[in-house]
Amino acid sequence: MHGNSVRTQKTAGKMVANEPLWFRVLLISLCYLIALVLIIVPLIYVFVQAFSEGFSGWWNNLFNDAETRHSVFLTLIVVPLAVLVNTVCGVAAAWTLTKFKFPGRTLLMTALDLPFAVSPVVAGLMFVLLYNLRTGYFAPLLNSMGFKIIFAWPGLVMATMFVTIPFVARELIPLMQALGDDEELAAVSLGASPWQIFWRVTLPNIKWGLLFGVIQCNARAIGEFGAVYVVSGRIERETYTMALRVEKLFQDYNNPGSYAVASVLTLMALSTLVLKIILERMVAASMEQSSSE
Amino acid sequence: MSAAKPSPGRSLGGTLRQLVSGKHRSPLPGFGPGLVVTISWLTVMLFVPLIALIAKSTSLTPAEFLAAAWSERARAAYTLTFGAAAIAAVVDVILGLLFAWVIVRYRFPGRQMLDAIVDLPFALPTAVAGLVYSSLYVKNGWFGQFLVPLGIEGAYSRFAIVLVLIFLGLPFVVRTVQPLLSSLEGDIEEAAASLGASRWQTFTRVILPSVMPALYTGFALAFARGLGEYGSIIFVSTNIPYKSEIAPMLIYDRLESYHYEEATAIAVVLLAGSITTLMFINWLEARNRRYAR
Numbered sequence: 001m002h003g004n005s006v007r008t009q010k011t012a013g014k015m016v017a018n019e020p021l022w023f024r025v026l027l028i029s030l031c032y033l034i035a036l037v038l039i040i041v042p043l044i045y046v047f048v049q050a051f052s053e054g055f056s057g058w059w060n061n062l063f064n065d066a067e068t069r070h071s072v073f074l075t076l077i078v079v080p081l082a083v084l085v086n087t088v089c090g091v092a093a094a095w096t097l098t099k100f101k102f103p104g105r106t107l108l109m110t111a112l113d114l115p116f117a118v119s120p121v122v123a124g125l126m127f128v129l130l131y132n133l134r135t136g137y138f139a140p141l142l143n144s145m146g147f148k149i150i151f152a153w154p155g156l157v158m159a160t161m162f163v164t165i166p167f168v169a170r171e172l173i174p175l176m177q178a179l180g181d182d183e184e185l186a187a188v189s190l191g192a193s194p195w196q197i198f199w200r201v202t203l204p205n206i207k208w209g210l211l212f213g214v215i216q217c218n219a220r221a222i223g224e225f226g227a228v229y230v231v232s233g234r235i236e237r238e239t240y241t242m243a244l245r246v247e248k249l250f251q252d253y254n255n256p257g258s259y260a261v262a263s264v265l266t267l268m269a270l271s272t273l274v275l276k277i278i279l280e281r282m283v284a285a286s287m288e289q290s291s292s293e
Numbered sequence: 294m295s296a297a298k299p300s301p302g303r304s305l306g307g308t309l310r311q312l313v314s315g316k317h318r319s320p321l322p323g324f325g326p327g328l329v330v331t332i333s334w335l336t337v338m339l340f341v342p343l344i345a346l347i348a349k350s351t352s353l354t355p356a357e358f359l360a361a362a363w364s365e366r367a368r369a370a371y372t373l374t375f376g377a378a379a380i381a382a383v384v385d386v387i388l389g390l391l392f393a394w395v396i397v398r399y400r401f402p403g404r405q406m407l408d409a410i411v412d413l414p415f416a417l418p419t420a421v422a423g424l425v426y427s428s429l430y431v432k433n434g435w436f437g438q439f440l441v442p443l444g445i446e447g448a449y450s451r452f453a454i455v456l457v458l459i460f461l462g463l464p465f466v467v468r469t470v471q472p473l474l475s476s477l478e479g480d481i482e483e484a485a486a487s488l489g490a491s492r493w494q495t496f497t498r499v500i501l502p503s504v505m506p507a508l509y510t511g512f513a514l515a516f517a518r519g520l521g522e523y524g525s526i527i528f529v530s531t532n533i534p535y536k537s538e539i540a541p542m543l544i545y546d547r548l549e550s551y552h553y554e555e556a557t558a559i560a561v562v563l564l565a566g567s568i569t570t571l572m573f574i575n576w577l578e579a580r581n582r583r584y585a586r
Contacts, residue, residue: 019492024399031395031407034388037436038460039413042425045435049428089334096327100319110575111335114343117571119521121541122560125548126342129349135553137345162338184321194322216415223418225524230545243420243524250424250528262421269416276416277409 043266050263053256061260068261070237071245078153078241079221082160087214090168095202097169098176099184109173115165123162124230127155151233156241159227164217171213172206178287179205208282215279219272222265346564349557362558366534367543370559374540375566377451378519381458385515386508388459389466396467397474411467414460423528426457451537453529461522462515469511473504506581510574517570520563 019027051058062068097109115123130137131149142149149155183205187197203210225243232239240248242261249258350358361367396408414422430437430447440447447453477500485495523541531537538546540563547556 024401027391027395028399028401031392032403034391035407035410038463039410041435042422042429042460043413045425045429046421085334089330092327092330093334095323096331099321100324100327102324102328108331108335111339113571113575114339114568117517117521117564117567119523119541119544119560119563119567121523121544122346122521122564123342125544125556125560126346128548129345129553129557130342137348158338162342165335165338181319181321185319188320188322197322219416223416223420223524225418225420226521226541229523230548243418246418246420246424247527250427255428258424262418262424265418265421269413269418269421272416273409273412276412 043270046259046263046266049255049259052259057256058260058263061257062264065257067237067240068245068249068257071240071242071261072264074153074156074240075222075242078156078160079218081157082164082221083214083218086161086164086217087168087210090165090213090217091172091210093169094172094176095198098173099181112166112169112173115163118162120159120163120224120226120228121230124159124227127158127162127227127231131155150231151235151239153239155231156228156239159231160221160224163224163227164221167217167220168210168213171209171216175206175209175283175287176202205286208279208286212276212279212283215272215275219269222268346557346560349554350561353554353558357554358558361552361555362562366538367540367559367562369535370538370540370543371562371566373451373454373538374520374563377454377458377539378516378522381455381462381519382512382516384455384459385462385466386512389463389511389515390470390504390508392463392467393470393474397471411464413464414462415464419461419522419524420528422457422460423525426453426460426525427528430456448529449531449537451530454526454537454539457525457529458515458519458522461525462518465514465518466508466511469514470504470507473507477503506577509577513570513574513577517567517574520567520570 050061053061062072093108093112097105128136128150131139131142133139133143133148133150136142136150147154149158183201184197187201192200223243224241225247228241229244229247232241232244234240234244234248242265246258246261246265249255249261353361392407392411396404396411427448429435430440430453431449432438432441434448436447445452447456481499482495485499490498521541523539523545526539527542530539530542532542534543540559544556544559544563547553547559
């Protein structure tokens with residue numbers, strides 16, 4: 001569901017395409033045309049613009065601009081933190097929700113999907129309502145501790161976490177349901193400790209699915225804009241992530257700079273796609289293996 | 294979610310489970326810690342922020358709430374947001390069905406590339422999408438130089454908003470329709486053909502009804518995505534109140550001028566819209582599961 005679940009591809013050529021040839025060619029060309037206009041040309045355009053001043057211009061725009069450099073640095077802090085927390089908690093949630101039945105289980109399952117329904121701007125607004133230092137619900141506490149969340153990096157991490165809550169858990173839950181818990185039960189009966197069960201039995205079974213979820217979570221975290229935009233307050237060299245930096249440079253009419261940052265983000269997105277293809281095959285293979293056993 | 298549950302009493306694990314446990318309790322470890330982690334994670338990241346939003350909106354009297362959430366400017370923003378998201382989702386349903394159809398049923402050079410590239414809108418940061426779409430369709434842009442003389446303004450217009458939402462929503466439809474289409478058995482179509490149905494009749498009377506649920510789900514997902522979108526739209530829209538201002542943008546505008554209550558009231562309306570959509574998806578999925586049996 002939600003396009004991020006594992007797809008087991010049917011590659012068997014049993015499907016007989018019995019539409020007339022001209023019709024098939026027409027549909028295929030139409031697909032190519034749409035893909036070109038909507039996806040491929042925009043992709044090429046990013047790199048054409050980014051390298052319009054040559055490689056050295058691109059390099060300059062990326063690394064000789066102190067603010068851009070800082071945005072790269074900030075993204076490298078915010079994204080891994082958010083992904084790490086959501087991965088650990090996502091695995092815990094998937095374990096709890098698939099291995100046990102308890103009242104409220106369905107409710108928690110639905111809650112995991114909720115961030116998909118919340119506009120990122122609304123997500124950012126929620127954190128502002130809670131943590132802004134003037135009228136926020138936690139303002140007295142934060143002021144007494146001298147700790148800033150909104151307009152500072154902790155807010156960026158929280159906003160990023162919110163929008164990426166579902167990714168790891170949503171990927172693991174169907175996979176773990178399909179795998180069942182026979183192997184874990186066998187391990188328990190043989191006297192394995194909880195850690196041994198997780199590291200030696202469960203993790204090897206879910207590792208590709210987990211990695212798949214982490215990669216998607218990572219891609220979404222890098223690209224997050226709305227929620228981060230709201231909580232960042234956009235302070236130079238403090239709260240600009242790369243995605244925000246793209247917008248700032250664009251507003252400043254610095255197109256080459258904007259496209260240079262965008263090209264790095266695009267390369268990350270493309271590597272996500274490549275990794276995804278590899279992992280989908282791994283997951284499909286491991287599921288086949290477990291079902292044939 | 295095809296849960297291949299171990300049939301109790303047949304497999305080793307099933308027997309063990311019956312031996313070691315009661316009916317619902319599993320002998321597996323980690324229920325307590327797992328539940329604590331899951332609930333604390335969702336409480337801090339999701340429940341408390343949602344409660345803050347609702348608490349803030351209830352601090353307004355009904356009249357104040359209405360004045361904020363249903364002002365002329367807000368209504369114009371909802372109309373544009375819901376309208377653009379709906380149009381884009383309808384277009385996505387058509388394009389998505391075409392893509393899924395071609396990718397699943399035909400074999401042609403570049404098929405796997407096409408299949409992979411459909412995921413790009415998931416992985417690409419929305420700011421990059423907005424940046425590129427804003428410059429491709431202006432008067433001297435790659436597409437704009439042909440389209441603008443024809444009167445088609447693909448940038449800084451309402452059409453631009455729909456265009457970028459079509460891009461973002463496309464994979465949702467393709468990825469929900471694709472698995473269903475590839476699981477369709479060829480013999481139903483052969484039966485239809487042998488009874489004298491034309492290809493078109495087979496498509497509209499046999500194939501379309503069976504992929505219809507997936508089309509609804511895809512529509513709802515693309516629509517929900519479109520309602521909340523912010524990052525790309527601020528690039529491609531002129532963002533003028535009453536004319537080209539979407540609801541998330543209005544929320545941000547209210548927030549930036551410290552009108553938190555007003556921002557919250559509008560956010561609640563937007564949230565209600567997307568949660569209704571999400572509930573609709575869940576209801577559809579539940580219904581599909583019932584019919585699948």
